[in-house]
Structure formats: structure tokens, C-alpha cells
Amino acid sequence: MKPRSRRKTQQERTADTTLKLLNATIDLLHDRGLYRMSTSDIAEAAGVSRGALTHHFSSKEEIIAAAISHQLRDATAGLHKMAEGIRQSGGTSDKIVDYLWQMMNDRLFYVTMEYLPEARHNKTFRSAIIPVVQEFHAGLNSVWAELAGQVGVEVEHALVLMNATMCLIRGMIAQSATRDDPVYFEALLNFWKEKMRREFMLKNDEHPVGSADSKQSLADGEISSAAPRHQGAMRGR
Amino acid sequence: MKPRSRRKTQQERTADTTLKLLNATIDLLHDRGLYRMSTSDIAEAAGVSRGALTHHFSSKEEIIAAAISHQLRDATAGLHKMAEGIRQSGGTSDKIVDYLWQMMNDRLFYVTMEYLPEARHNKTFRSAIIPVVQEFHAGLNSVWAELAGQVGVEVEHALVLMNATMCLIRGMIAQSATRDDPVYFEALLNFWKEKMRREFMLKNDEHPVGSADSKQSLADGEISSAAPRHQGAMRGR
DNA sequence: AATTACAAACAAACAAGCCTGTTTGTTTAT
DNA sequence: ATAAACAAACAGGCTTGTTTGTTTGTAATT
Structure with a gap:
């Protein structure tokens, strides 16, 4: 029987998600360029939705x-x-x-x-x-x-x-x-x-x-x- | 009576228009940036239409x-x-x-x-x-x-x-x-x-x-x- | 411990605006 | 009459921020 994974706190979730987003953003800045990457690209690379992205960063x-x-x-x-x-x-x-x-x-x-x-x-x-x-x-x-x-x-x-x-x-x-x-x-x-x-x-x-x-x-x-x-x-x- | 201005040849017109467009493009590259300027901006700065622009430069x-x-x-x-x-x-x-x-x-x-x-x-x-x-x-x-x-x-x-x-x-x-x-x-x-x-x-x-x-x-x-x-x-x- | 209410985190859909290349129409040179 | 240069309108696609909906964590109550 697989043990239930512990629940992350909201704070941990935030830290996780924002770190993923920040890293994805740098990757894409480097690989694609500021104007050639979209917020959709960032969200996808970070494995989250655009809604989550705009929740944490308003633009x-x-x-x-x-x-x-x-x-x-x-x-x-x-x-x-x-x-x-x-x-x-x-x-x-x-x-x-x-x-x-x-x-x-x-x-x-x-x-x-x-x-x-x-x-x-x-x-x-x-x-x-x-x-x-x-x-x-x-x-x-x-x-x-x-x-x-x-x-x-x-x-x-x-x-x-x-x-x-x-x-x-x-x-x-x-x-x-x-x-x-x-x-x-x-x-x-x-x-x-x-x-x-x-x-x-x-x-x-x-x-x-x-x-x-x-x-x-x-x-x-x-x-x-x-x-x-x-x-x-x-x-x- | 104002004298009729001489007609430009097609070649002269082309040279004129393309030079205007090239200069406008450099100006805008410098002042606005590659991704922040549009072909509409270029045409406007050069004083020609977008149709003329695309006639001379296809993209x-x-x-x-x-x-x-x-x-x-x-x-x-x-x-x-x-x-x-x-x-x-x-x-x-x-x-x-x-x-x-x-x-x-x-x-x-x-x-x-x-x-x-x-x-x-x-x-x-x-x-x-x-x-x-x-x-x-x-x-x-x-x-x-x-x-x-x-x-x-x-x-x-x-x-x-x-x-x-x-x-x-x-x-x-x-x-x-x-x-x-x-x-x-x-x-x-x-x-x-x-x-x-x-x-x-x-x-x-x-x-x-x-x-x-x-x-x-x-x-x-x-x-x-x-x-x-x-x-x-x-x-x- | 279970339930309820609420807030935060996350997802999906909406809608407006902008840009580009294409198509159609007009003017000018030959 | 024709071709080249130029202008105006069209249309499709993409991006962004906004709105609506769902899930997850937290605290209070039963």
C-alpha cells in the first residue's frame, strides 16, 4: 500500500510554482528570446497553467x-x-x-x-x-x-x-x-x-x-x- | 506660372522609396527596437504606404x-x-x-x-x-x-x-x-x-x-x- | 474525526487588439 | 495598352490580460 504523500502547505506550493516559472523563464529567454517566447510557452515549460502564472505574476x-x-x-x-x-x-x-x-x-x-x-x-x-x-x-x-x-x-x-x-x-x-x-x-x-x-x-x-x-x-x-x-x-x- | 516638375523615372522612384524605407528602418531600429516597431511604423516614418513597402520588400x-x-x-x-x-x-x-x-x-x-x-x-x-x-x-x-x-x-x-x-x-x-x-x-x-x-x-x-x-x-x-x-x-x- | 466555510492556488475559456502577409484597386511611367 | 510603383482593404493568427470555474489547504465548529 503506497503511503499518502504529505500535503504541501500553500506556502510551499507557491514557492514551488514560482521557482518553476522563474527557471522556465530564464531557459526560454536564453533559448528563444524575450520577444519570441510567450506566457503560454513559459507556463507550458514550467508545467503549470496560464491562470497559475497570472495568479503569481500579473504581467x-x-x-x-x-x-x-x-x-x-x-x-x-x-x-x-x-x-x-x-x-x-x-x-x-x-x-x-x-x-x-x-x-x-x-x-x-x-x-x-x-x-x-x-x-x-x-x-x-x-x-x-x-x-x-x-x-x-x-x-x-x-x-x-x-x-x-x-x-x-x-x-x-x-x-x-x-x-x-x-x-x-x-x-x-x-x-x-x-x-x-x-x-x-x-x-x-x-x-x-x-x-x-x-x-x-x-x-x-x-x-x-x-x-x-x-x-x-x-x-x-x-x-x-x-x-x-x-x-x-x-x-x- | 510654376514650371511642371520633371517626371521621375521608375528607377528613380524605386531608389527614392527604398532609400526612404531603409533610413526609416534604421531610425526605428534605434529608437524603438526591432520587436517594438511594425511594418506600419516603418511605412509611416518613410511617408509611404504599406503596400509600397511590401512591393519592394516582401517581408x-x-x-x-x-x-x-x-x-x-x-x-x-x-x-x-x-x-x-x-x-x-x-x-x-x-x-x-x-x-x-x-x-x-x-x-x-x-x-x-x-x-x-x-x-x-x-x-x-x-x-x-x-x-x-x-x-x-x-x-x-x-x-x-x-x-x-x-x-x-x-x-x-x-x-x-x-x-x-x-x-x-x-x-x-x-x-x-x-x-x-x-x-x-x-x-x-x-x-x-x-x-x-x-x-x-x-x-x-x-x-x-x-x-x-x-x-x-x-x-x-x-x-x-x-x-x-x-x-x-x-x-x- | 468529520463537516463546513473560506482563502489561496491553479486551470480553462473569453475577448480584444495588434501585426503580418495577401488581395484588390489606383496612379504613374513607358 | 501595359507594367511598375503605390495605396487601401481584407483576413487569419497570435498574444495578452480578464473572467469564470475547480482544486487544495486551513481554521473553526460540531
């Missing part, structure tokens, strides 16, 4: 903004975790660049590209997402500030380098929509990593901390796969 | 691809002209960076952002624009190859620097959708220009061509306005 715009917030909060948490790791065990610019590339390339910036036009043209929508975007940037800042502190680089300078890194990565992923060329992107990423190593090494030289040997330890980043992923077939998180 | 997708091609060909022509200028009178990395920033910031990449999602999800559309995108990149290559030749930098290396420059600029403009901060963008651009000057100056040092004085002449770029333009109110070309 398409609202559910999209909520899904984006959810995704960015996850990413921000990962950044703070990395900053903590650097504080405890140290880190390298290579590792940071690799982590950022993987994060942005593993859907985050692909999804962002899908909603940038909406953010440009829809003031309400933009206002809804800006708070979490700023939290995300605070997370980025925390990572690079930790590295700067560790190697004695000026925080201001480290932040400029971080911003340049992020812009480069955004630009690369944007370009991937029309350029399918893994070798090209890998070369660019390696060029950038070398630049970053130099920046943090140069500053080391300016402060009587480093030695020629420190060059090796700072260059221990491993080569990551640098091919941007195009139309993602990946559905799992 | 919305076709007119958008044609407008993008038109825009990119203009930009490519500008690049080749700049390369010619460098060949004849020389040039600096500062001037090139400023030119590229202005070109991308003066609508080109804003318009690109509007169609990147479509290119990601619509294979037919992407195939239609890729040829002109590649011509555009050939134009970019010609500019940086001229500069490389002028200062004795390896062409391969110059092209890596160019690609990094372009990605950085793309990333900056992409970020401008959610960040309204002219100071930030100006600092980033200045940082990059200094990096480029060093790259071309360093290579000079490696070849017994330059002198300490050449540092000044290479750094004569003027500061451009680095604030990305947001919702463009500009209508003129």
Missing part, C-alpha cells in the same frame, strides 16, 4: 523582471563566495578572468543580451532590474578588491581593470552571435589574461613585495574553453 | 536585413576611407580608437544590439547579414593594418589589439543600457587609449625606429566625448 514584464533578478542574485552570491575564497586562500587574475568568462559565457550574458533592448526602450522595466544589476556589480567589485588587497594594487586601478575585463567579455559574447570562431575567442581571452597578469605583476614591482619568481605563481591560470556557446541546447541549470 | 525580415546591410556598408566605406587617410598622411592609435568609439556610439552598435537576439535565434536572418558583417571587419582590419605598417608593429598583433578594442567598445555600449555614468565610460576609454599608445610605442622601441620624442607625436589624440548616448533623440544621419 509578462513582471515575470521576466523577477526571473532576471533571480538569476542575477544567484550570480552575485557566487561572486561574494569567490571573494571570500580569495580572502582565505588567495587568488590570481587568471582564475578571476576564467571564472568571469565562464559565468558570463554560461548563459548569463546571453540572457542579458535578450533583455537589453527592452531595458533601452522600457523605462519601467529598466527601473525594475537596476537594483539587482547594481548588486551584481558590488559583487564584482568585492572580488577584484580582494585581489587588489592581496597583491598590493590600488583598488581604484583594480576596478578599472575589472571594468575593462567585463566590457571585453560582454563584447566578445555579443560578437559571438555573428562570429563562430573558437580560435579567435580563445586567442583574445589569452591575450587579455596576459595583460591582467602584467598589470598585477607590474604593480607588484612598484611595491617592494614581489620578486621575479612571483611571475610564475601569478601565471598559474589554466586554459579554459573559450568558445562562446551559441544557441544553447543546454536545459539543465 | 519584415527582408527590409530589416536590407537596412542593416545598408548601414554596415556605409560604415565599412568610412573605414576604408580612414585606412586610405592613414596610408597617405599617417595616423595614431588614439585617433583610431576615437573614430571607432564615435562610429559605434553614434548608433551603429546600438542598432546592432537590437538585432543580435534575432540573429541568435533566426538562422535565415543571420545568414543574410553575415556577408556585410564580414566586409565590415575587413574594413576594420584595413585600418589597423595601415597603422601597424606605419609604426612597424606586427600585423597579427595589431589585429589582436583591434579585436580587443572593438570588444571593449561593444561591451561598454552594451553596459550603457543599465548604467548611466559618463565619467565611468570616459575613464575606461582613456585607460584603453593609453594601453594602445603603449602597445604601439613598445613595438617601436623593439624596432630601432622610434625615439623618446616619438612618444609625444603618438599621443596627440584629443579627448572625445565618451558618454554613450542612450535613447537617441537624434534623427538626422
Whole structure:
């Protein structure tokens, strides 16, 4: 005799359903695009009805903004975790660049590209997402500030380098929509990593901390796969 | 008695109408976005009927691809002209960076952002624009190859620097959708220009061509306005 | 423990609006 | 007279938010 499953509370049901909807929304943002997906698509992908969807989110715009917030909060948490790791065990610019590339390339910036036009043209929508975007940037800042502190680089300078890194990565992923060329992107990423190593090494030289040997330890980043992923077939998180 | 205006030939009428339509399409791509503008909007902005629009372009997708091609060909022509200028009178990395920033910031990449999602999800559309995108990149290559030749930098290396420059600029403009901060963008651009000057100056040092004085002449770029333009109110070309 | 009333979560149907490509009609050039 | 360029009307489909209906959890009462 199969035991009766426990009843979920209303709160649990809500949390379940909204999480399914948010995840389905991000999947579809990535795989289909903001304007090519409908609320019907979202509901179907989440395995709920449109009535349930509109019960929890009163408009398409609202559910999209909520899904984006959810995704960015996850990413921000990962950044703070990395900053903590650097504080405890140290880190390298290579590792940071690799982590950022993987994060942005593993859907985050692909999804962002899908909603940038909406953010440009829809003031309400933009206002809804800006708070979490700023939290995300605070997370980025925390990572690079930790590295700067560790190697004695000026925080201001480290932040400029971080911003340049992020812009480069955004630009690369944007370009991937029309350029399918893994070798090209890998070369660019390696060029950038070398630049970053130099920046943090140069500053080391300016402060009587480093030695020629420190060059090796700072260059221990491993080569990551640098091919941007195009139309993602990946559905799992 | 007012003189009768000359009759336009059918060919002239076609050229007129299609040019109006292409320009209207780019304006609307920039100001409203690909998915927020309709063929009715385009026809109205061009001052023609929807029947005329569909006579010349059989679908919305076709007119958008044609407008993008038109825009990119203009930009490519500008690049080749700049390369010619460098060949004849020389040039600096500062001037090139400023030119590229202005070109991308003066609508080109804003318009690109509007169609990147479509290119990601619509294979037919992407195939239609890729040829002109590649011509555009050939134009970019010609500019940086001229500069490389002028200062004795390896062409391969110059092209890596160019690609990094372009990605950085793309990333900056992409970020401008959610960040309204002219100071930030100006600092980033200045940082990059200094990096480029060093790259071309360093290579000079490696070849017994330059002198300490050449540092000044290479750094004569003027500061451009680095604030990305947001919702463009500009209508003129 | 069973029943009742109520609220929340969920589903299905409705209806209006918008957009696109197609068809029909008019004007202009040859 | 004919073809090309242009305009206006047609019609079908899709999407969205709204309304109506059903199911599930919760608390109070018997």
C-alpha cells in the first residue's frame, strides 16, 4: 500500500510554482528570446497553467523582471563566495578572468543580451532590474578588491581593470552571435589574461613585495574553453 | 506660372522609396527596437504606404536585413576611407580608437544590439547579414593594418589589439543600457587609449625606429566625448 | 474525526487588439 | 495598352490580460 504523500502547505506550493516559472523563464529567454517566447510557452515549460502564472505574476514584464533578478542574485552570491575564497586562500587574475568568462559565457550574458533592448526602450522595466544589476556589480567589485588587497594594487586601478575585463567579455559574447570562431575567442581571452597578469605583476614591482619568481605563481591560470556557446541546447541549470 | 516638375523615372522612384524605407528602418531600429516597431511604423516614418513597402520588400525580415546591410556598408566605406587617410598622411592609435568609439556610439552598435537576439535565434536572418558583417571587419582590419605598417608593429598583433578594442567598445555600449555614468565610460576609454599608445610605442622601441620624442607625436589624440548616448533623440544621419 | 466555510492556488475559456502577409484597386511611367 | 510603383482593404493568427470555474489547504465548529 503506497503511503499518502504529505500535503504541501500553500506556502510551499507557491514557492514551488514560482521557482518553476522563474527557471522556465530564464531557459526560454536564453533559448528563444524575450520577444519570441510567450506566457503560454513559459507556463507550458514550467508545467503549470496560464491562470497559475497570472495568479503569481500579473504581467509578462513582471515575470521576466523577477526571473532576471533571480538569476542575477544567484550570480552575485557566487561572486561574494569567490571573494571570500580569495580572502582565505588567495587568488590570481587568471582564475578571476576564467571564472568571469565562464559565468558570463554560461548563459548569463546571453540572457542579458535578450533583455537589453527592452531595458533601452522600457523605462519601467529598466527601473525594475537596476537594483539587482547594481548588486551584481558590488559583487564584482568585492572580488577584484580582494585581489587588489592581496597583491598590493590600488583598488581604484583594480576596478578599472575589472571594468575593462567585463566590457571585453560582454563584447566578445555579443560578437559571438555573428562570429563562430573558437580560435579567435580563445586567442583574445589569452591575450587579455596576459595583460591582467602584467598589470598585477607590474604593480607588484612598484611595491617592494614581489620578486621575479612571483611571475610564475601569478601565471598559474589554466586554459579554459573559450568558445562562446551559441544557441544553447543546454536545459539543465 | 510654376514650371511642371520633371517626371521621375521608375528607377528613380524605386531608389527614392527604398532609400526612404531603409533610413526609416534604421531610425526605428534605434529608437524603438526591432520587436517594438511594425511594418506600419516603418511605412509611416518613410511617408509611404504599406503596400509600397511590401512591393519592394516582401517581408519584415527582408527590409530589416536590407537596412542593416545598408548601414554596415556605409560604415565599412568610412573605414576604408580612414585606412586610405592613414596610408597617405599617417595616423595614431588614439585617433583610431576615437573614430571607432564615435562610429559605434553614434548608433551603429546600438542598432546592432537590437538585432543580435534575432540573429541568435533566426538562422535565415543571420545568414543574410553575415556577408556585410564580414566586409565590415575587413574594413576594420584595413585600418589597423595601415597603422601597424606605419609604426612597424606586427600585423597579427595589431589585429589582436583591434579585436580587443572593438570588444571593449561593444561591451561598454552594451553596459550603457543599465548604467548611466559618463565619467565611468570616459575613464575606461582613456585607460584603453593609453594601453594602445603603449602597445604601439613598445613595438617601436623593439624596432630601432622610434625615439623618446616619438612618444609625444603618438599621443596627440584629443579627448572625445565618451558618454554613450542612450535613447537617441537624434534623427538626422 | 468529520463537516463546513473560506482563502489561496491553479486551470480553462473569453475577448480584444495588434501585426503580418495577401488581395484588390489606383496612379504613374513607358 | 501595359507594367511598375503605390495605396487601401481584407483576413487569419497570435498574444495578452480578464473572467469564470475547480482544486487544495486551513481554521473553526460540531
